[in-house]
Amino acid sequence: xxxxxxxxxxxxxxxxxxxxxxxxxxxxxxxxxxxxxxxxxxxxxxxxxxxxxxxxxxxxxxxxxxxxxxxxxxxxxxxxxxxxxxxxxxxxxxxxxxxxxxxxxxxxxxxxxxxxxxxxxxxxxxxxxxxxxxxxxxxxxxxxxxxxxxxxxxxxxxxxxxxxxxxxxxxxxxxxxxxxxxxxxxxxxxxxxxxxxxxxxxxxxxxxxxxxxxxxxxxxxxxxxxxxxxxxxxxxxxxxxxxxxxxxxxxxxxxxxxxxxxxxxxxxxxxxxxxxxxxxxxxxxxxxxxxxxxxxxxxxxxxxxxxxxxxxxxxxxxxxxxxxxxxxxxxxxxxxxxxxxxxxxxxxxxxxxxxxxxxxxxxxxxxxxxxxxxxxxxxxxxxxxxxxxxxxxxxxxxxxxxxxxxxxxxxxxxxxxxxxxxxxxxxxxxxxxxxxxxxxxxxxxxxxxxxxxxxxxxxxxxxxxxxxxxxxxxxxxxxxxxxxxxxxxxxxxxxxxxxxxxxxxxxxxxxxxxxxxxxxxxxxxxxxxxxxxxxxxxxxxxxxxxxxxx
Amino acid sequence: xxxxxxxxxxxxxxxxxxxxxxxxxxxxxxxxxxxxxxxxxxxxxxxxxxxxxxxxxxxxxxxxxxxxxxxxxxxxxxxxxxxxxxxxxxxxxxxxxxxxxxxxxxxxxxxxxxxxxxxxxxxxxxxxxxxxxxxxxxxxxxxxxxxxxxxxxxxxxxxxxxxxxxxxxxxxxxxxxxxxxxxxxxxxxxxxxxxxxxxxxxxxxxxxxxxxxxxxxxxxxxxxxxxxxxxxxxxxxxxxxxxxxxxxxxxxx
Numbered sequence: 001x002x003x004x005x006x007x008x009x010x011x012x013x014x015x016x017x018x019x020x021x022x023x024x025x026x027x028x029x030x031x032x033x034x035x036x037x038x039x040x041x042x043x044x045x046x047x048x049x050x051x052x053x054x055x056x057x058x059x060x061x062x063x064x065x066x067x068x069x070x071x072x073x074x075x076x077x078x079x080x081x082x083x084x085x086x087x088x089x090x091x092x093x094x095x096x097x098x099x100x101x102x103x104x105x106x107x108x109x110x111x112x113x114x115x116x117x118x119x120x121x122x123x124x125x126x127x128x129x130x131x132x133x134x135x136x137x138x139x140x141x142x143x144x145x146x147x148x149x150x151x152x153x154x155x156x157x158x159x160x161x162x163x164x165x166x167x168x169x170x171x172x173x174x175x176x177x178x179x180x181x182x183x184x185x186x187x188x189x190x191x192x193x194x195x196x197x198x199x200x201x202x203x204x205x206x207x208x209x210x211x212x213x214x215x216x217x218x219x220x221x222x223x224x225x226x227x228x229x230x231x232x233x234x235x236x237x238x239x240x241x242x243x244x245x246x247x248x249x250x251x252x253x254x255x256x257x258x259x260x261x262x263x264x265x266x267x268x269x270x271x272x273x274x275x276x277x278x279x280x281x282x283x284x285x286x287x288x289x290x291x292x293x294x295x296x297x298x299x300x301x302x303x304x305x306x307x308x309x310x311x312x313x314x315x316x317x318x319x320x321x322x323x324x325x326x327x328x329x330x331x332x333x334x335x336x337x338x339x340x341x342x343x344x345x346x347x348x349x350x351x352x353x354x355x356x357x358x359x360x361x362x363x364x365x366x367x368x369x370x371x372x373x374x375x376x377x378x379x380x381x382x383x384x385x386x387x388x389x390x391x392x393x394x395x396x397x398x399x400x401x402x403x404x405x406x407x408x409x410x411x412x413x414x415x416x417x418x419x420x421x422x423x424x425x426x427x428x429x430x431x432x433x434x435x436x437x438x439x440x441x442x443x444x445x446x447x448x449x450x451x452x453x454x455x456x457x458x459x460x461x462x463x464x465x466x467x468x469x470x471x472x473x474x475x476x477x478x479x480x481x482x483x484x485x486x487x488x489x490x491x492x493x494x495x496x497x498x499x500x501x502x503x504x505x506x507x508x509x510x511x512x513x514x515x516x517x518x519x520x521x522x523x524x525x526x527x528x529x530x531x532x533x534x535x536x537x538x539x540x541x542x543x544x545x546x547x548x549x550x
Numbered sequence: 551x552x553x554x555x556x557x558x559x560x561x562x563x564x565x566x567x568x569x570x571x572x573x574x575x576x577x578x579x580x581x582x583x584x585x586x587x588x589x590x591x592x593x594x595x596x597x598x599x600x601x602x603x604x605x606x607x608x609x610x611x612x613x614x615x616x617x618x619x620x621x622x623x624x625x626x627x628x629x630x631x632x633x634x635x636x637x638x639x640x641x642x643x644x645x646x647x648x649x650x651x652x653x654x655x656x657x658x659x660x661x662x663x664x665x666x667x668x669x670x671x672x673x674x675x676x677x678x679x680x681x682x683x684x685x686x687x688x689x690x691x692x693x694x695x696x697x698x699x700x701x702x703x704x705x706x707x708x709x710x711x712x713x714x715x716x717x718x719x720x721x722x723x724x725x726x727x728x729x730x731x732x733x734x735x736x737x738x739x740x741x742x743x744x745x746x747x748x749x750x751x752x753x754x755x756x757x758x759x760x761x762x763x764x765x766x767x768x769x770x771x772x773x774x775x776x777x778x779x780x781x782x783x784x785x786x787x788x789x790x791x792x793x794x795x796x797x798x799x800x801x802x803x
Contacts, residue, residue: 436640
């Protein structure tokens, strides 16, 4: 095994690799979001199918698919590039869906008047794209890029840690640096790794996202009456504070000037392209046919290129199924799946209960006073911006030697994946209590449990459910990582779905076993979502949504 | 001038805030007294602190300087002899009409059956009979404000305060409700002896009140304690009515 000693140069190189993965995934996600979101919004039937698929993709824990992705990409591209692609793909899957939704929503909510205007003045499709669809999409897309980026850090770190668990697939990156430092008990390295990670996260936030967010403001059109309520997410709030600092305002001016040049170039080249292609060309049948032909040709070429690999994959699947049937070990694993599911769900439930118990009172205290708001909240925001997974190795090392240690560590990690969603959502709920309503409660002497029953719990109910849904999503992902950890001297595997999936990949290397695990997990989550959470959400939002003037 | 120990005395009340390092004076040296059953309107340009004044009277906000006396006793915290009707109704959307009205009896120590009986009586009085089990979402704006009125009345307040109670209603509904409030006030079997109302609508103030307190723009000071000496019911089209409206309007310009 490669030993990492504390080495500033290496740390920087590793940070660079991690960042590159993030940027590649973001670029892919933007392309995907714009193409798929627009397509879904423009064509109703395509839209319905795409939205249904995206909804499912959004709700399954992406990390569960990572071992399978490694397997698949390594098969296609070999060790080095395969793992790299798997990591980028994983981060992409964590970023893309909500962004695609945001494009879809933006395009479908463009006011009819604007569409009619572009009709009346006969704008060419290209002009329509640049003057209507793209600007309409920018605010929501940028906002979702911010969210995705913050979530992406979690998955990046997780991916690098998981890959490190299977020593052959180690990726150079901050997550791996942290995992490796912990597994060799190098405390200094571990601390340095976490500090660099947080520094990188905050720097990118400051230099990239906030200028971009400020820039996107100019594309917002005010729709009368209804306001888009932004969910409060940790790392972003820090950015808001920074965004108002003096140094930033100066920097922003410089950046805006630069982006102005950039957008001038883009619009000019667009116009040039438009005039070359000719505004009518888009409408011509021949042109449409040509485009369709090119698209089909590209798809066929890709299929042709990967078909041998797909065939190989299918062959592996058949072989692995036979192997699975004849191996008593693997069969035993498979029959234990219901038990594993039980274990995993109880860890999640334990972490969820802890989250609920501490976040609701804290959110109440934070929401009640402006001072707590400005002192306590920023602290939580900084803590929340560190991917919990980064300090997981540390927790594990500390708890390892107790008999319940690994189980406890697993619950703690799941907690780090759950609690912030709940906290920030409930704080937003507490802050949404209308002033008049708390005055009325005050005047009529509502106190204690009555106050909670009549005012507070109903008001926070919708954001609490939203927070719970996202918290369980985050929890499942954390669970996968927490149930299987490799150290230099030993490997710890807890009974559970995450442990099963990792073992299927890294111990048995059996694709059939892996697919069975993924199927069980996805089916369970989708059922849980549609039977419990979605129903609860529509019930709660029907009953407890606040409207002005009620 | 003000005889301390009346029904309601507002004595030298000032209010200021410190917002982002700046010191903002909202109200300055407000004094007035109410000694007899009457309807008093507080009018003034927007931002002059009329709603703040109402919230100081009812005990939601402490004044920076001065005090408010109710029967000679300083109002600190929430005074149970007063009730407030809100501009945006402030109903609990998830409670039925009856439960919303019962909130008004939260602090009153009587058996539940008696509370329900009382609530029912008030609901009848404001014309909401048959809607006890409806939720606010199912009601029109005017009916919502009737619920707000019923909730304020159910605890038998001596002083009924209203914060722009008709401004989020359409013109016809608002006029009906104004007459309902006047009827409730004139009905000696019902509690409120005094109605204090904040409004920016001068015609509304003249139509309803015995006195109109005119506030200046920020910081708000009382620039006129205008007596409306018209007999009720008032005729909005009479020359006397217009004279009052014109006199108050001229104070602003």
